[in-house]
Amino acid sequence: MKKHITEADLTQLVSVTNPQYSPDGKRLAYVQTEVNKELDAYDAQIMVYDFEKQKSVQWTFEKGRNQHPRWSPDGSNLVFTSNRDETEQVYLLNINGGEATKLTNIPHGVSQPIWSPDGTQLLCSVRLTKDESATDKQKQKLKDDQPVEIDTISYKVDGQGLKRGAYTQLVLINRETGEVRQLTNHERDHHSYTFSPCGKKIAFCANMMKLSGARVSDVYIMTLATGEIKRVTTQSGAFSSLSYSPDGQQLAFLGHQQEFKNATIQKAWLYNVNDNNLQCLTEMFDVHLSDVVISDSLIGGELPHPIWTKDSKGFYTVGTDNGSTGIYYISTEGLVYPIRIEKEHLNGFCLHPDETGFVAAIALPVWPSELYHISFDGIIKRLTNANQAFVEGHMISEPEEIQFETKDGLTIHGWLIKPTQYEKEKTYPLILQIHGGPHVMYGHTYFHEFQVLTAQGHAVIYVNPRGSHGYGQDFVNRVRGDYGGADYEDIMGAVNYVLQQYDFIDQSRIGVTGGSYGGFMTNWIVSHSNKFKAAVTQRSISNWISFYGVSDIGYFFTKWQVGADLFDDFEYLWDRSPLKYVDQVETPLLILHGERDDRCPIEQGEQLFTALKKRGKEVKLIRFPNASHNLSRNGHPKQRTKRLQYMTDWFKTYL
Template sequence: MTKNIAPEDLYQLRSVSQVRFYANNIFFTENFIRKDSNSYLANLVSLDQDKNYRVWCQKGLNSSPRVLGDFLYYLHQEDGKKMQLYRMPIDGGSAQPFLLTDSEDTSVQELVVSNDAQALYVKTKKTQEQPKFKTEKFPEVRHVTKLNGRLDGYGWFENDAEFSLIKIDKLMQEETVLFTTKDDFELAAVAKAGTDIAYIRGRQPELDTDIDYTKAVYLYNEKTGKTQLITTDVAQGSFSAAAFSPDGKTLALVGNDNNYPGQTINDLWLYSLETKQLTNLTQQLLDVDVGYEAALTADFTQNLCSNSVVWLDNKQYIFTALHHGHSQLYMGNWDTVQLIRDEAEDITDFCVASPQKLLLTVSKQALPSELLLFDIETKIVTELYNPNHDFEQTHSYLKAQKFTYLSKDKTQELEGWYLPAANKPKHSPVLMYVHGGPHAAYGEAFFHEFQVLASWGYGIVYVNPRGSTTYGQKFCNDVDGHYGENDFSDVLAGLDYALEHFPELDKNHQYIAGGSYGGFMTTWAVGHTKRFKAAVAQRCVSDWISMHGTSDIGYWFDRQELQADLFSDDEARQKYWRMSPLAYAQNVITPIRLLHGEWDMRCPISQSEEFFTAVKLAGGETDMIRYPQSFHGVSRNGLPSLRIHRMYDIKEWFDKHQ
């Protein structure tokens, strides 16, 4: 008899990502967690044409495999040190650091091989400042001057950082610094060595009174040393990925016009380097979200990249998109775009293996991770590698059931999933779990925590209410200025549907949980309904007014999401308060536990502290658990020991209130 999934299985499960194909070898990273070091690690491995498995490097965190000439280059990080560039001979030999500089202040951030495989291009960052200070007897002070001066999951931005683009020649193995700048950028793609390099950065890097919403695409020409902005016609555009055609004449881009900052649906664009014309190819053809930015909400896969578009030849390209909670693959040219794969899965990365075959890394609700070969013509899929094959001989995953339901106002057909409790008891408590965002989506991806909670006897219901991504722009925008309205109604309607159609769910034992926006929805729910026996709000938003100035994104996110400027007038301030769960804390009779990371910069821990204090003062039942050294993503990429501790914290609270 196989076992169900337990919290500690995080230490056994593995995922694959960052797949690349070179000279009949498939390179990829195999990601896992070490219990003794409480850390995330990744081996660099390969499969040859006979599926022989080889480990190239297995110490520390290894990523970004790139082959240039006779060497395999990759990024290596160990023991919390800065990320560095390493290389090793393809025909055998040991790995050695390939230092671009002898400075301990420099880290390597990105690698791109030119289309003609003649040079490697490397982005570096140099700084003496640290994003988070360590505890010391004589600490330093931090001088903050930038409005946009921090980022959750990282810490405080450095005032002295320098970013460089460096070229490594294949033959001479010489390093050339192409440029150095104070403005951060993303190295996106390189045509033939010595020609054009595409990179992405904001158009207004010196903006000091607001955030620069733009992410524009620039071309740097190696021969002339000149830089050209190529997305001029999309003044406020936000682009995230780029790829040159093999001949270097066309650049495929993933991005949007940014009409709705932080939530605009991405399209596929083509830019002709000959005519200087930029064309949006999918805006009128498809109502899908191109690329990975609207990623499905999950908690398992690690070390992902954003390889959203690749070229098959000089005319045809492949790109990924998200639609109704799952991934799709499309093939196109200058005139048409056609769907070539549409399965219940999350495609986490892909690359070209041959003119008609793609390599895919995928995740599914009942399959954590797998490497596949997909034939574009025949649509035949070949399973190449499952990193959890041995684990799955003794363990089994619970399978979710997808359902559709009608919104209470009868205007929307909505989607949700039900993961039955293990052993399917006649009466199982039901847990409504709300995703973050709100511009995110549940979907066809493996969710370790859901598997654990269901193995503990809870039936899990999770839905995509209005405001979620992957259902089109209008659906995504519905929540703007209307938090706690249609979105709240959609959540409850999904729960009502599940209770009506899955008779084993116990109507007398309903629970609710969620993180970030899901934490907002949880605290909002307990202030507006008494139907839940208990609630767990994680890294919540409870007070939009204090969120505005204390979150790393609050000052612009609040304006967009609430459709009001806090400092414009009294009506705006009243709107902020009216949409804050804190305003209804005196109504809470549902026992609620609050979970929060102490380093959270996205929804600062004060959001939970405020709600905890208000419920306590009103005589409600509540407690709070604080996770040290934890950013907003504590449940996805936080310290592994705390991720596991957190799952037991949820179980303890719900078990207590049976």
Template sequence: MRKLTLDDFKNYKFLSGIEHSPDGRHVGFVVHEADMEENKYRSNLYLAEVATRKIRKLTTFDKESSFKWQDDEHLVFATIRDPKDKEAAESHKEFTQLYRINIHGGEADKYLRLKKSLGSFDFLAGGDVLATCAFDLNAKDQLNLSETELSDELKRLKEEEDYEVLEEIPFWSNGGGFTSKKRSRLCRFDAQGTFQGYLTGEYTNVESVKLNEEKNKAVLVSSTFQDKEELLNELSYFDGETVRVLDTPGLTISFADFLDKDTLIFTATDMKKLGLNENGKFYTYDLLTDTLALITPDLDQSLYNSVGSDARYGGSKTRVVDGGELYFTTTLGTNAELWKVNREGVLRPVITEEGSVDGVSVKNGHVAYIAMKNTTLQELYFLEAPALPVSSFNTWVQEEIQLSLPEPLKLTLDDGTVIDGFVLKPVDYTEGKTWPVLLEIHGGPKTVYGSVFYHELQLFAAQGYYVVFCNPRGSDGKGNDFSDIRGKYGTIDYEDLMNFTDLALFTYPDMDLSNLFVTGGSYGGFMTNWIIGHTNRFKAAVSQRSISNWISMFNTTDIGYYFADDQNASSPWDNHAKMWWHSPLKYADQVVTPTLFIHSEEDYRCWLTEGLQMFTALKYHNVESRLCLFKGENHELSRSGKPKHRQRRLEEISGWFARYRTLKTADE
């Protein structure tokens, strides 16, 4: 077997979009893979037959990243294949071209051309299309324009590419670009693709839409705002003709579906106790009586998958209703499990294996899911034989590559709180010498490290490092109190990380105390910046997509105006001193650790100014530092960035640590 190489990720297969056919006989899903030559990802549709467990590829055009079942035998997806369509899209002309493919064979054909740019879509019972469509309050609606007017508008939009006018916050979103006065509206098309009208107002932004089992009604999660978007949003009901907002005051809703034809189930939080990171609870809404009910008042459990990995691409459903119960993923400890809840609020586990359930579909009791188990990459599984994957896209990794198995390590605090973590030994570990140590810090902060496959961590183990990673206070998986570090950033979480590092050094005596390195991204980037300003124990650091100044982060990033004040329990106006105290930039004059900064030009979550400020401060104080800026990338560089950019990022980190790393034998 060989060691993992930096660019092995180009051969991984990433699974997403899992969904049963209406009759439950087939499961459709998407397989993505990196194309290094074209510097992009190829995506195609696949089909698994439930009865035989056989898998076959449906498309070969490499552009099908999502789909909808139209009926038992047809999948429909939006894509641009025709060069004329590509030219029209580049001219700012609004349209969506749908293709349809029969699961029994043949290539996809052009199906419907809709004169709006769609986000999501689904088919109503009569064949009409219910969809979310892009709507720009600063542009003319192209639906109502004559050919001459449309030509003039397209010319104007082309000229406007050099300008952005901002009139509200947030004014941009990570991965979505500038968003000021742009909305996603619910609209309807007939079965021939003719626009029938908007169903929501011009200032309403539709976040999600879910049809009922009969496909004649829908539930919406949306927010309506001008000037400033608030955290509280709306639950709405589409009765087949019109949309009405339901009475759910004071809630932030993250998901909604039909539990039965007259009952909605949704997840929400009022944020009153623990702010925006407070775990949600389950609610029902009776459409006949307009009655809202909290069915899990005592629940303190994560309601989503927060297990981190850089070996995923694309998205999947993680909550689905079947048989009057809602199946959902939940993070418990270091694993993402599958549970279900009924209308009485009774919760039961469904899949509790070590690893991460990344996507799920349930139909007539049959559970299909995408998962990463232990150190394996994603595969398709059916619940009736969970130990046997249906697919084998990534089995070559275990067959060809020598991996380091995560060894659990637990730090117990004085009050009994347990900090979970892991250690990867160097792949070529032998006794008789000491080994350099890399501390990796996750983002969030409300995410977790688990035992699942992580390319970056395995890479450094292959390069001869002990890799140490843990879930300090602020992480997910252990309830609200554990994850609540509002106003405490850089205090108890910093202590947990340093104490866990000390525990690892004590537990593994051949770790080289004089050869410590540290890196992290997002919250992990903040913490890397914080660490180098508070200790000199690390020989080199890599700070990625970081926060350095809470005051500038508040006023420039897509989430800053509500995240920064919530997490710091202060704002630039009511407690400027506290925000500055928690800012790593305040302590930059104390840094001596050589530091590489990695940032993306279009990272609007932790904007470029955060990395630039810290880099400038270190240069000003004569600290060895370097900044690598990735053009055209955003906050997701390490997870879904262009393949060549992901490779360059790993080259930068590896090269920076190698510059300062020294190798020793045990008797030196």
């Protein structure tokens, strides 16, 4: 008999991600991540699917995170990273078996190795301060009471904490000797790196602007023999995901020129190595080329760089559209067409070496992530069954798509999930879910939190209001400068639409919750409407004025998104702050906040709690020690479970 889904069931979910074909196409390496209940952590293991035997075999067994598998060019070895010895290091496995060999012993830890074309070297990244070197035998130890010197505006990152002057540098590791060669030493982060097919050059992304706080990411090419660096983009955009064509003549990457700041749709670009020509291939294509679907069932996903065809005439990449993610082909002449775009969350893929098909990691609304082989003639086969036991053992409610028109002519798209044991003639409470970002997207994917709520007898509605990705450039840009305006109307309009269309909803029992931007909107809603009988605000924003100086992104986000700088229009920021309107709040409010949230720092929740409590309002604050902004997605399993329990208990009490 199938069971109801509970908060604790999130520990049963398995993440299947990062598929990588072997060069001969006979094997497929991937990462399988599960909860380690004993350690209150996650174990990620390297799995290998054998196409001849049609089954998967586990290749790593050490506890911790074994991830980022990459086959050697000749297919004889597989490298991966592992934190089994405290710091993350590179390990090598021979396909004929045996124990993994530790290739690096860098005290700072090593990330994301990629092979040189000849298989003799590995290009990796290491976090170092200006006083450290990748060849150091010991890492500088910092005491908790040691002062931290700060001289840059970007001095902390959510989930990482204080940077302490450390930046991501690139290093080469000799496959045979383990010798380390540090390639970069600028006080800047270097990322999205790749080898040229000849192996004589690498390309990478970095922000080399001297202006403190400049938000750019340029593409650079380095000649390995001399260390000479050449910039190929314009110091005005944000680029990443680099990939050389097989003939070495072209470099493809994704990004934009920040025409709409961080609300700009990501496009495909092409740099011609020979004539030094840079062009945007998808200028007229109104689809965001990345995966921005928000979910709480995936751990450790990794988006592939553009994947070229052998003839160097085009490449494949992921795109986000209308609640779905899929694969698009883009030719070097700028022709774009979808290879696969279904009602699903395709969160990673790899192309078969003979280019007859691909393997994709796909999550469905009623089935968490698995690997699927999809041939170009349309035949699809599921390769893994990591979540089969969970799916077959639980009652999972299938979302129903909804859409309605706004007063100004936009179409708002979303979903309604009925209670798991829905019965006609009965009425049920409704819970509105609001996503963060705001430039992400709810989609056709499994969302555990929603299933927990429906299992407890609630209906759940979630929509993509203006500001969400997936519906074109104009749509995603419309929220900027109007937080709490038309976006508020979109969200409230969704609730009104559902109340009109579905008579099983008890209009006297409606709740609302959301995190980050969704937390801001939850705060805004309860301070501007008494429609809701219970609310849970998570990792929220209540005061744009203080947010400016305490968030890791506040110094630019406030201007780019809310539409005003602290010193240009103080009153406007205060007018858009929910804290200003606390006297109007009548809805019982639960505040959930991580104490190490550097994106929306906990002082945002504290201010709101204090103001409401002082006025005698019904409010409670729950603090999660050491939790960052991503608590609900990749925080400690026990805290994630407890967070869900606090939420469901609040709705049980007040709905």
